[in-house]
Amino acid sequence: MPEVYSEKELFNELRDAYISNKKVMMLGYGRHSELRKADIYLHVKMDEYEIHENFVIAYAGASVSKIREDALSKDLLFPSFYDGSIGGLLANNEISPLSTRFGKPSEFTEWVDFVTPYKMFRWKGIIGSKGLFGGITKAKIKLFERPSKVYTFESTIEDTSYLISSIDRFSKFNPLVLLIEYLENGKYQFHATLTENIDTTGFSKDEGVPNIEESNKNSYYVRVNNVEEFVNVMKKINPIYAYTVLNTGYAKIYVTDEDLLANxxxxxxEEASMIHKKLKKIFDFKNIFV
Incomplete structure (x- = not known):
């Protein structure tokens, strides 16, 4: 597995693959993407980063966890719980519970550099492309003021009317997190993280921010514009498990039968969106990236 330590090395590897008609897959060190069949697996080892007043400039191999910890020591917040590299975070455009306030990585990233076998580009459009048409090398990402205190309110809810009214109630406090998990048989786990303490009956209260331990196996991103749509989808397909983060526009749903999502x-x-598949035809017309 070739290791690349600079943008020039990455360009040379991609150029050689292009000339020799070999398939390439870009790798960091996270566990978020399954290996696809390729002739060459390029392991990106560029891991330098530098934090400035309200942003970080980081190479693709830099650890998100290390950047997050370093930012916290400076009273700054990196708004993702992703546990892999910067390249993986951006290639997947990974949603986190903090996406309620800060959005997906595509929304808090200012620019991205990536390499193809022909040249280097600076364009945010590669975010979410799953490595299908270029190798991400470096990015400028916004950091935010670290909250002095956070409070998470949680409850298991079966009454969907109460679930929806609870969303409306907590939304008024500009939450860091509004996360709804579908458990089974019509039960939902509600999580709301605020930067202020409020008196709320019917909800347990804890300090800290909720996170989700998950894999991508048998999972799909389904478009839902609000909690009402999320609830309607749950009623119709009753998945193994699902969740939605308010303001992201998607639910992540785990089902064993993809046909349930036909409508x-x-x-x-594990796949890029249709838009990125179309972009691949422009940036990778020889189809070397897998």
């Missing part, structure tokens, strides 16, 4: 706008968690 919805969706794509597999």
């Amino acid at each position: 919805y706008e969706y794509f597999k968690s």
Whole structure:
């Protein structure tokens, strides 16, 4: 597995693959993407980063966890719980519970550099492309003021009317997190993280921010515009598990039968969106990236 330590090395590897008609897959060190069949697996080892007043400039191999910890020590917040590299975070455009306030990585990233076998580009459009048409090398990402205190309110809810009214209630406080998990048989786990303490009956209260331990196996991103749509999808398909983060426009749903999603706008968690598949035809017309 070739290791690349600079943008020039990456360009040379991609150029050689292009000339020799070999398939390439870009790798960091996260566990978020399954290996696809390729002739060459390029392991990106560029891991330098530098934090400035309200942003970080990081190479693709830099650890998101290290950047997050370093930012916290400076009273700054990196708004993702992703546990892999910067390149993986951007290639997947990974949603996190903090996406309620800060959005997906595509929304808090200012620019991205990526390399093809022909030249280097600076364009945010590669975010979410799953490595299908270029190798991400470097990015400028916004950081935010670290909250002095956070409070998470949680409850298991079966009454969907109460679930929806709870969303409306907590939305008024500009939450860091509004996360709804579908458990089974019509039960939902509600999580709301605020930067202020409020008196709320019917909800347990804890300090800290909720996170989700998950894999991409048998999972799909389904378009849902609000909690009402999320609830309607849950009632119709009763998945193994699902969740939605308010303001992201998607639910992540785990089902064993993909046909259950036939009536919805969706794509597999391991696959790029249709837009990125179309972009691949422009940036990778020889189809060397897998």
